[in-house]
Amino acid sequence: MPVLHNRVSNEELKQRLMEESFHRITISFYQYFPVQNPQGFRDELYKQLNALQVFGRIYVAKEGINAQISVPEHHLDDFRNYLYSIEPLNGIRLNIAVDDDGKSFWVLKIKVRDKIVADGIDDPLFSMENKGKYVNAQQMNELLQQPDTIVIDMRNHYEYEVGHFERALEIPSDTFRDQLPMAVDMMKGNEDKNIIMYCTGGIRCEKASAFMLHQGFKNVFHLEGGIINYAKQARETGIESKFIGKNFVFDNRLGERITDDVIAKCHQCGKPADTHTNCKNNGCHLLFIQCESCAAEYDGCCSSACKETIHMPVERQKELRKGIENGQNIFNKSRVRLRPKLGES
Incomplete structure (x- = not known):
């Protein structure tokens, strides 16, 4: 039976990606539709997409599919033809990234989940057939x-x-x-x-x-x-973008610029900035916004403590990561927010 998952280390896969001589296109798509056998559907997807050198992250569930991928430009037609050969996906809209270097993914991962979007809905009368x-x-x-x-x-x-x-x-x-x-x-x-x-x-x-x-x-x-899709249509038709700033995306880019407006601030110094990054300390990996000055000052870390940690011997860093259960050194994107009132922006 063929291997239906990857067995090469991430570092080697990243290196292979950087050495590729062809261009990749970052694409996202989803579709709500009944999937009778999610595992079988997943395995067939993996076999076909792996043969086309597709990288990315795909979730399959009984309610449908959700995908963020990168496709070699020279395989784009073959990819589209295969996808459209699946009846519920025939003609599905493919969202092409607007700010993309093609280096968004370096491995193909397809996982079976209970739902393609975890929603907490347990009402048996709820249906996706009646939507906005x-x-x-x-x-x-x-x-x-x-x-x-x-x-x-x-x-x-x-x-x-x-x-x-x-x-x-x-x-x-x-x-x-x-x-x-x-x-x-x-x-x-x-x-x-x-x-x-x-x-x-x-x-x-x-x-x-x-x-x-x-x-x-x-x-x-x-x-x-x-x-x-809004940004793509706005650029194609020349209409004014009512979306201001940067669109956060869930791949290696962490964002694609829609307008030149910078509406966020550096989480360390408070200066205008909208570049998300993960703290370079592997024991922290906090997602936060950092300006170029603070990136240089803190060596890409979220704090002086994490900066000090990344310059320690590797074995010492591993020791510090052992047994950590809470605190700053746990990846956490949460932040306390007050509920906005209707009409506030």
């Missing part, structure tokens, strides 16, 4: 001009912090499963208003729109293809 209306970039801009429109950002705080739509409300939670009931609670009394939900590529806001309709809201919309 799609809006494209032009329609999004038009709705944003209407005073009775409410815009909800269904991403996490670290995504919202570096870029968001004008007037967008942040749902102050660290997980999508917590955001869903919070969004319902925040929108009580606005059941008849236009509610637009958006996210990075569309997968979260599509489910969120279905949940809002399930809860009794009437005029629910969601941005087709998310911010990625």
Whole structure:
């Protein structure tokens, strides 16, 4: 039986990626559809995509597929043809990255999960068949001009912090499963208003729109293809981007610039900055925003303590990582936030 997963070290895979002589294209896509045999579907996907040298991260569940990948440019047509040969995926929209060097992934990982988006919904009557209306970039801009429109950002705080739509409300939670009931609670009394939900590529806001309709809201919309598709359409049509700043993405880039606006601040010195990075101390790996000056001062670390740690002998660093259960040296993107009031941006 063929090997259906990777057995080469990450360092070697990264090195191979850097030595590639061809260009890669970063693509994301998702689709909600019934998958009868997720494991079998996963294995067939791996076999076909691995043969096309596709890298990336794909989740498969009974409710569908969610993928962020990079495809060799010379295999793009073959990849599209294979994907479209799968009936529920025929003609599916492929979100092409707008700010991309093709070095977003260096390995192919396909995992079977309970859901492609963990939502915490246990109501057997909930269905993805009844979801909000799609809006494209032009329609999004038009709705944003209407005073009775409410815009909800269904991403996490670290995504919202570096870029968001004008007037967008942040749902102050660290997980999508917590955001869903919070969004319902925040929108009580606005059941008849236009509610637009958006996210990075569309997968979260599509489910969120279905949940809002399930809860009794009437005029629910969601941005087709998310911010990625919006930015592409805005550039192609020449319309003004109402999304300001940078779009956080879940690959090695950690962000793609949509406008030149820098709306966030360095978490260390407070100067304008919107570059996310992970602390270079492997015992910490905190995701945070760091300006170039602080990156130089702290050697890419989040604190003086972590800077001191990375210059210790490797064995000493390993000793320090043993037994750590909490504190600063645990990867944690959470941050306490106050709930925004309706109308605040």
